[in-house]
Amino acid sequence: MSVTIYHNPACGTSRNTLAMIRQSGEEPVVIEYLKDPPTRAQLVELLKAMGISARELLRQKGTPYEALGLADPKWTEDELIGFMLEHPILINRPIVVTPKGARLCRPSEAVLDILPNPDIGEFTKEDGEVVIGKTVQPQS
Template identity: 45%
Template sequence: MSIRIYHNPRCSKSRQTLQLLQERGIEPEIIKYLETPPSEDELRRILDMLGLRPRDLMRKREPEYKASGADDPSLSDDELIALMVKYPKLIERPIVVHDGKAALGRPPEQILEIL
């Protein structure tokens, strides 16, 4: 049973989600995505599992959102994914992936649906 969490230790929701997993005896593979961003292909798979479009997984209040040009409504999904890989702060967190499914830990309890 392999469980992966795309984690930012500075984010309270990410810490709460990790704690929720650990309280259930689950030690997930922790990916500090700001240090090791997902590849474009990996991000596409995550988006498919979440059933989201790229813009739906973006942190629109991050300064990088406007600075990177991600706020341009004419950008394609491919262009948005490329920006998310280049500027991983744009990726909403935490994301938990398990057994071909993914969930966003907002709120943290939402991840229980895929366990």
């Protein structure tokens, strides 16, 4: 199984996450989810794999979240998924799937917990913040 990132190239967090994946030695499958949104079944599977609800995956900033009234708790899980399918910009990003699990990588260094090789050395984010990769401990 390879590494997959649901990516938005206009998002700095997504770009940083992609760069960390590549610095770890992986060349991920990159899905630009705004151009190629997941199906309902794929989105449901991603939510299950991440162990979060649709509400936890909703992005508010720069989306129609408020215009659609999505802060209202009346919306069911299924309805919120429907909104994300209709408006993929509502899907928070980046989502990364690896053999070690799936995660919404906010902040971007959250990806280190699920990378096959989290020892990326030193990495400098676009904003200048320095991240030190995790050292892999040998299995005994």
